[in-house]
Amino acid sequence: MSRPKKIPGTTVSRLSIYVRALQKLRQDGVVTTSSEKLAEQIGLTAAQIRKDLAYFGQFGVPGRGYYVENLYTELAAILGIDRRWQVALGGVGHLGYALLAYNGFKKQGFDVVVAFDKDPAKVGQTWEGVKIYDIAQAPEVLPQTEAQLGIIAVPAENAQEVCDAFVAGGLKSILSFAPERLVTPDDVTVKRVDLAMELEWLSYYATNASSRG
């Protein structure tokens, strides 16, 4: 693998933004674009886009900019979304159920294939075509699936238990909706989603707008 190992996490997040912008350009039948046009479309600087892409290679064509289809294909491969991923879900409460039914995952290539809960009323059931097992079974059940990614959607006080069960079942990539920092072996990647940050983005603009008006 010639790819450098230390890519900033923020660059990786921006690759997803670039992929979405390119998906839209493809749908609109646009053949070429440039870092300047992409920057305007997304709300970043052209320099930032060029710097991010430079981590992964040379994508532009002198005098033409980027070919939309090529850049899309290459970035999708770098992000690993040129394939489908199977996903394990920990917790089928309200958030978990919402994620189970979330079409946005399927659209981008992520299929929830197995779910876990500790509620005896839910264990053994099949929701949205996904069988629910007891979380204690995760170490035995997960190796029988192709799941490589796990999502933790349980209250904070149960998050570490689900995380441990996922790790014992062989998962090395975990998305957590619980606010707590989770303890894992070094080879496990955990990404925490903080929905309050999205509201803070709005409160910034609301604050700025109201002080202008």
Added chain:
Amino acid sequence: MSRPKKIPGTTVSRLSIYVRALQKLRQDGVVTTSSEKLAEQIGLTAAQIRKDLAYFGQFGVPGRGYYVENLYTELAAILGIDRRWQVALGGVGHLGYALLAYNGFKKQGFDVVVAFDKDPAKVGQTWEGVKIYDIAQAPEVLPQTEAQLGIIAVPAENAQEVCDAFVAGGLKSILSFAPERLVTPDDVTVKRVDLAMELEWLSYYATNASSRG
């Protein structure tokens, strides 16, 4: 207002990350930090942090770096989270209910005070202390509340209807979990949350790790 009007949205998102890092340093009793230390804590470059902060003023003290408490207080004020915000919720299906019960919002100063749905079985009920109204009532009900932010948590096909009702009720800042682009007047800010992007971040690292191992 002397603040420049054109701050990149990505800079605003990073302010939330800086605020969280500073919250943690405060909890740990750390008095001063630096752009280099913050960069290491967060996984960004020191230059990026200095550039982001420079949009808003001069925060560092020569030879000392940043005072954690001061920088936290200033960034919280810039983000508008030095106060509490009242929030309206559109849709109390699984995702909406999960958001209604989400502690992370309250912790950062966001209180859901009113909810809307179109399901007659839900309208009129009070969940988690929040009264649920028919979405058609939003234009009359919202002005009677202090809600300034709205969250859309309905299926894609209903998102525009909820958005229109929120705008008619006077909301100018809307967070949408629906994948569709929403049509709004120019003075309304809409932020869309795309949960699949979080999984893509993981798929990047999983792809990279498996090709190394």
